[in-house]
Amino acid sequence: MADITARPSWSYRPTHPGQLAGALSAGADFHYVVHQASGMVAVQLELGVREALVRLRAYAFGHDRP
Secondary structure, X not given: OHHHHHOXXXXXXXXXXXXXXXHHHHHHHHHHHHHHXXXXXXHHHOOOHHHHHHXXXXXXXXXXXX
């Protein structure tokens, strides 16, 4: 998704109808999961959501995950 959003919209040439919408919605689903997980971690560890998101990022980095 980053390659799509990093380019200006006029330079993106989808090969079939709905390709751009599909790519953007797939990326949105990922962000939804990350924010939901940070909320769960915040509740379980009694942290703020910001600290929970930092911990999730650290975990992902430590395990070579995006």
